[in-house]
Amino acid sequence: MSGPTRHDVVVVGAGPAGLAAAVAASERGRSVLVLDQAPHAGGQVWRHRRGERPAPVLVELLRRLAARGGAIARRAAVLDCPAPGELVVDFDGRIDRITAPALVLATGAVERLLPFPGWTLPGVTGVGGLQALLKAGLALRGQRVVIAGTGPLLLPAAATVVKGGGELVMIAEQARGSQVVRFAGRALTDPARLLQALRLRMATIASPYRADSWVVAAHGEGRVREVTVHVQGAERVIACDWLAAAAGLLPRTEL
Ligand SMILES: Cc1cc2nc3c(=O)[nH]c(=O)nc-3n(C[C@H](O)[C@H](O)[C@H](O)COP(=O)(O)OP(=O)(O)OC[C@H]3O[C@@H](n4cnc5c(N)ncnc54)[C@H](O)[C@@H]3O)c2cc1C
Missing domain, CATH: 3.50.50.60 (FAD/NAD(P)-binding domain)
Known part of the structure; x- marks a missing residue:
C-alpha cells in the first residue's frame, strides 16, 4: 500500500x-x-x-x-x-x-432472490441478472423465457427479451391485480414514467401478463426445461429455456 x-x-x-x-x-x-x-x-x-x-x-x-x-x-x-x-x-x-x-x-442494489425448488438450475436467473446478461450479449433468439416475481424490473427485462428475439412465454407478477392497478394509478402523477411503462407493455403485448402469479418450482435435468407457476389460483406447468425470477431490489449495503 x-x-x-x-x-x-x-x-x-x-x-x-x-x-x-x-x-x-x-x-x-x-x-x-x-x-x-x-x-x-x-x-x-x-x-x-x-x-x-x-x-x-x-x-x-x-x-x-x-x-x-x-x-x-x-x-x-x-x-x-x-x-x-x-x-x-x-x-x-x-x-x-x-x-x-x-x-x-x-x-446500487442487489436483487431479492426467493428460493424455490430448482432455483439453482442453469437457465434460472434473477430478472435484473437476465437483463444484465442480455446487455452483455446473451443470444436468446427463439428461446422460451418466463419472467416472474415482482417489482419494476419485470417489464424492462421482458421488453429486452422480446427485442432480442426471445419467445416471452409469460410475465408472472406476484402482486394482486388490484395492487398493480393502484401502482399504475400512482404513475398518473408522473406522465413520463407512465409513458415509459406503457411503451414497455406495448413492446411485450403479445405475451400474457398475469398478476397474482408466482413460481412454485423449476424442473429439468442439467438445466431448466419447465416451470410450475401458480397462476391466479391454479398451478400450470410451462415449458421454457430460461426462467428469470426476483422479488424486487434491496440496497447494496455491505460497505
Ligand atoms: C442486476 C441488476 C440489473 C438491473 N438492470 C436494470 C435495467 O436494465 N434497467 C433499469 O432501469 N434498472 C435496472 N436495475 C435497477 C437499478 O438498480 C437502477 O435502475 C439504477 O441503476 C440504480 O442506480 P444507482 O446509481 O443507485 O446504482 P447502480 O446503477 O447499480 O450503480 C452502482 C455502481 O456501484 C458500483 N459498485 C458497487 N459496489 C462497489 C464497490 N464496493 N466498489 C466499487 N464500485 C462499486 C457498481 O459497479 C455500479 O456501477 C438493475 C438492478 C440490478 C441489481
Whole structure:
C-alpha cells in the first residue's frame, strides 16, 4: 500500500446516483473522485458493451464531471472502510488507500432472490441478472423465457427479451391485480414514467401478463426445461429455456 490520496469528495459507484452526486459536488467547486469496480461508468441501467454507444444522459453527466476536473477510476473496487473517511481500494490489482473528508456511497442494489425448488438450475436467473446478461450479449433468439416475481424490473427485462428475439412465454407478477392497478394509478402523477411503462407493455403485448402469479418450482435435468407457476389460483406447468425470477431490489449495503 502506498500513502493515502486525498480528494474533497469520494463517490463509490458510477451509476446514475453516484454520477449525479459527483457532478453536483464538482459543480460546487469540490475536487471529486468516483470509484467503480466495473470497466465502464453507468451502473446497471446504463450498462453498455465495448463499442456500443452509451446513453446520451450518461455522456452528458461524464462531460459535466470532466469539465470540472472530476476523475473516475474504473476497475476500482472498494474493499473496506477501516476508519471514517478512509477506503481500501483494489485498483485493478493494486491495493491503495484513499482518504476523503466526504464520502458518498452510491453502490446500487442487489436483487431479492426467493428460493424455490430448482432455483439453482442453469437457465434460472434473477430478472435484473437476465437483463444484465442480455446487455452483455446473451443470444436468446427463439428461446422460451418466463419472467416472474415482482417489482419494476419485470417489464424492462421482458421488453429486452422480446427485442432480442426471445419467445416471452409469460410475465408472472406476484402482486394482486388490484395492487398493480393502484401502482399504475400512482404513475398518473408522473406522465413520463407512465409513458415509459406503457411503451414497455406495448413492446411485450403479445405475451400474457398475469398478476397474482408466482413460481412454485423449476424442473429439468442439467438445466431448466419447465416451470410450475401458480397462476391466479391454479398451478400450470410451462415449458421454457430460461426462467428469470426476483422479488424486487434491496440496497447494496455491505460497505
Ligand atoms: C442486476 C441488476 C440489473 C438491473 N438492470 C436494470 C435495467 O436494465 N434497467 C433499469 O432501469 N434498472 C435496472 N436495475 C435497477 C437499478 O438498480 C437502477 O435502475 C439504477 O441503476 C440504480 O442506480 P444507482 O446509481 O443507485 O446504482 P447502480 O446503477 O447499480 O450503480 C452502482 C455502481 O456501484 C458500483 N459498485 C458497487 N459496489 C462497489 C464497490 N464496493 N466498489 C466499487 N464500485 C462499486 C457498481 O459497479 C455500479 O456501477 C438493475 C438492478 C440490478 C441489481
